[in-house]
Amino acid sequence: MDGHGDGGGQHDSQRYSRRRGCHETNLQCLRLDTFALQQLISFFFVSAPSAKAAQSFVAMPGLTIGDTVPNLELDSTHGKIRIHDFVGDTYVILFSHPGDFTPVCTTELAAMAGYAKEFDKRGVKLLGISCDDVQSHKDWIKDIEAYKPGNRVTYPIMADPSREAIKQLNMVDPDEKDSNGGHLPSRALHIVGPDKKVKLSFLYPSCVGRNMDEVVRAVDALQTAAKHAVATPVNWKPGERVVIPPGVSDDEAKEKFPQGFDTADLPSGKGYLRFTKVG
Template sequence: MPGLTIGDSVPNLQVQTNQGNFKLHDFIGDNWTIIFSHPGDFTPVCTTELGKMAAYVPEFDKREVKLLGLSCDDVKSHNEWIKDIEAYTPGCKVSYPIIADPNREIIKQLNMVDPDEKDSSGKQLLSRALHIVGPDHQVQVKLSFLYPASTGRNMDEVVRALDSLQKAMKHKVATPANWKQGDPVVISPSMSSDQAKETFPQGFETVDLPSKKEYLRFTNV
C-alpha cells in the first residue's frame, strides 16, 4: 500500500486534536515521537489499547518520547471516549493528544488505512498503525507496525523496539532477535576488527561459526 513508511519524512500536516490545533513538525520538534492510530472511538480493542498506552506513559517519559494518537472520529467524540478509557484503566490519564480526522484525509497521508476493513457506510477503516519517528531533524519514520483492526498491539514490544532504535542510534550497533534492554548487541559486519577494538574498548565476543567468517560479534554497551 502506498504511503508513509520507514525512511520517509512525516508530512507537516495541520491537525486538529482534543488538545488544540498544530502542525505535526511543531509537535514533534527534536523528540522521538510515536504516532499511532485506532480504528474507532468507543470500540473494545481500541479502548484497551489507549488505556495501555496511557499506562505506559511513565516508560515513554523515561525515554523522552512524545505520544500522538489518531482516529477518524471528531474531537467531541474523543473527549467523551477518554472518560471510558480512563475508567477502564484506573489511575491512568490520557495525557497525550488525539488527532481528529472525520474526512479521512490524514489517515491516507500517514499510511494508516486498513486495505480490507470498512465501516457500515462502506468507508475504509483505520488500521492499527504505529510510526516511531526519530529526533534527527528529518522527522523521519524509523519503524512502523501495521496491524489489522482485529489485532491489538503489544506495548511491551513497542517499548522493546523503541529501546532497540535508541540503542542503535546512540552506539551504531544492531540488536539481535529477541533482544531486550541489558542484552548484548551485535557489531556491524562493515566494521573491521581493529575498528571494533577501538570503538568498543570493553571488548567483544566473536562467535566461532562453520564458515569461519567472523561476522557475528557481540558486545555490551
C-alpha cells in the first residue's frame, strides 16, 4: 500500500509539474502575445509618424537645390530688400560671409566687386549677407575698396543680426561662433534662378576662400544647360562640347541638334555618352 501510495504520489507530482509547466508556458505565450500587441500598437500609433520623421531626416537638411528660396525681407546697404523682388526675372548669386572686418572675407568681397561686370554681362545680380549690422557693412566696404582700388562694391549686403535668415537660407556654420557663442554664417553661395529656386550651391568652411572663376563657370554651365536642354561635362567651359542627356533618343537628338553629335565608343557598347556643340 505504501509502495502504491508512493508511486501514486509521484504520478500526481509529475501530473502537477506538467500542469504547472503548461500554465507557465501559457503565461509566457500570453506575455508574448501581449508584447506583440504592444508592438503592433506602437507601430501603428508611434512608428508611423516616426517613419515620416525618418523620411524627413534622410532628406537633405535645410535649403538645397530645387528649393524655393525664402522670400525674406531684410535691411541692407541699399535699404530694405525682399529677396523675391530682388531676384525678379534674373539669376542671383546669394552669398554669405562669416564676418565683416575679417581677412578672407575682405578678399572675397573685393573679388566679387571685381567680377561684377562679368556677372552683369550674364544678367546675374549679386546679393551678400552676414550677421553684422548695416552700419558695420558700410564701414567695412571702405576697407574692401581700399584693398582693391577700382573694385567698387556696388551690390547690396544684407544684415541678419538675429541670425534667423541664415538659418532659413542654410548658411549656418556649425563650428564657427562669435564671442557670445552665437553661430556665424558659413561661406555659402546659392545661385538662384528666375523661378526663385536654388539651381546650384557651394559651401566652404571659414578657412577656405571661394574660387570666383569657378562661380562664373558654374553660372555659364547652368545657363547653357537651361537654354539648350543639355548637360555640361567635367571642366567644361563656354565654347566646348556639351553632353546630350540620356533621356533624349538618337532620333530626337538628330532633330534637336541638326549640327550633329558624336557618340563615344565604349566597351559596354551603350551609346549614352554623346557630345554636341551649341551656340
